[in-house]
Amino acid sequence: MNRLAALRLAYVQRRNAVFSSARFQHWAARLPLIRWIATRRAKGAFDLLAGFTYSQILRAYVETGLFDVLRQGPCNAAAVAHRIGLSQEAALTLLRAGRPLMLSEEPAPDHWTLGEQGAVFATNPGVQAMVRHHRLLYADLADPVALLRADRKQPTDLSRFWTYAGALHGASERGADTAEYSALMAASQHFVADEVLATVDFRGTRSLLDVGGGHGAFLRHIGSAWPHLRLGLFDLPEVAAAGAAALGDALGAHRITAHPGNFFSDFIPSGYDMVSLIRILHDHDDGPAQALLANIRKSLAPGARLLIAEPMARIPGAEAMGEAFFGLYLWAMGSGRPRSPGEIIAMCRAAGFASARFLPTAQAVNASLIIAAA
Numbered sequence: 001m002n003r004l005a006a007l008r009l010a011y012v013q014r015r016n017a018v019f020s021s022a023r024f025q026h027w028a029a030r031l032p033l034i035r036w037i038a039t040r041r042a043k044g045a046f047d048l049l050a051g052f053t054y055s056q057i058l059r060a061y062v063e064t065g066l067f068d069v070l071r072q073g074p075c076n077a078a079a080v081a082h083r084i085g086l087s088q089e090a091a092l093t094l095l096r097a098g099r100p101l102m103l104s105e106e107p108a109p110d111h112w113t114l115g116e117q118g119a120v121f122a123t124n125p126g127v128q129a130m131v132r133h134h135r136l137l138y139a140d141l142a143d144p145v146a147l148l149r150a151d152r153k154q155p156t157d158l159s160r161f162w163t164y165a166g167a168l169h170g171a172s173e174r175g176a177d178t179a180e181y182s183a184l185m186a187a188s189q190h191f192v193a194d195e196v197l198a199t200v201d202f203r204g205t206r207s208l209l210d211v212g213g214g215h216g217a218f219l220r221h222i223g224s225a226w227p228h229l230r231l232g233l234f235d236l237p238e239v240a241a242a243g244a245a246a247l248g249d250a251l252g253a254h255r256i257t258a259h260p261g262n263f264f265s266d267f268i269p270s271g272y273d274m275v276s277l278i279r280i281l282h283d284h285d286d287g288p289a290q291a292l293l294a295n296i297r298k299s300l301a302p303g304a305r306l307l308i309a310e311p312m313a314r315i316p317g318a319e320a321m322g323e324a325f326f327g328l329y330l331w332a333m334g335s336g337r338p339r340s341p342g343e344i345i346a347m348c349r350a351a352g353f354a355s356a357r358f359l360p361t362a363q364a365v366n367a368s369l370i371i372a373a374a
């Protein structure tokens, strides 16, 4: 351990000893400036304690259709109850529970409307699809210690969801089982594509190959914004075929090439001057992720670029999204982990890329970006 790390460690141990002393807590609650900090910390601590309740309130808003009801205009509790199929008392409890979370608001007595957060959720089918999907993670996290002790050796609700979908370990897609995950990915894709469009200039790029491109939602966004781009979609055979057909209908078949294959064991087609990996790398453990990067690197001519877009770990201001949320999500899924930009850049260099750099985005919870050049 170097001197700086030793000093940091000593400081953190000393700080924790002070913070955990009952005398310090008593004193901090009384001194004006410290009290402000202590109150904020206490609120943070309470949110940690109670956060699962907030998420379940949100889920109830989505699953009862309460957002849709409130979206249509002010409504009294009796009408809300009738429309979402709850007793009036239960509906009122839910309306009131969502009020401090800014999901609902009561601007005039018994006139309920959407709150500030509610207005965002209500108009966003992608976020609502995520909320619905999280019932699986919630079930897997019911006993978090058991989940961790199982060391990813036992199936979970999330691993079943993704395995049926054929998304992991190179399994083939199995017909209707893919519908739920494809719809989920497509519904949430515009968050990622918007970050990419706001950050990356495609003017000098002639062709783009999306590896693990699913049903083509990412290419549809980028291809609509940049009509000169020739587009390739690489995914497991059944996915690539369905995705390319839908993309062809949307953007014109002449612009689209389907590349069915397994990105671990098949060649990645060459001739593209940009390859994208959108929400792919974090799904895979270090060995396969490194092999995938090397496979892509082999396909690229000098100067061609790789774009990686996904939620990353250790992004300032979005730390909990990375290591807390995605850390546990991917653990429960049974494969992959969120990586910091530094880790991904090191992996790109190890795969033979000449350079790799981090591009910050406005909303890191949607995705951060790395661009690597061959």
Ligand SMILES: C[S@@+](CC[C@H](N)C(=O)[O-])C[C@H]1O[C@@H](n2cnc3c(N)ncnc32)[C@H](O)[C@@H]1O
Pocket: 166, 167, 168, 169, 170, 171, 185, 186, 189, 211, 212, 213, 214, 215, 217, 218, 234, 235, 236, 239, 261, 262, 263, 264, 277, 278, 279, 280, 283
């Ligand atoms: C998490 S989804 C991401 C889809 C899309 N990139 C997005 O952001 O919406 C993972 C995608 O990788 C594909 N995939 C998984 N394993 C694969 C493999 N071994 N070869 C090719 N595609 C694979 C899945 O079919 C799926 O479309």
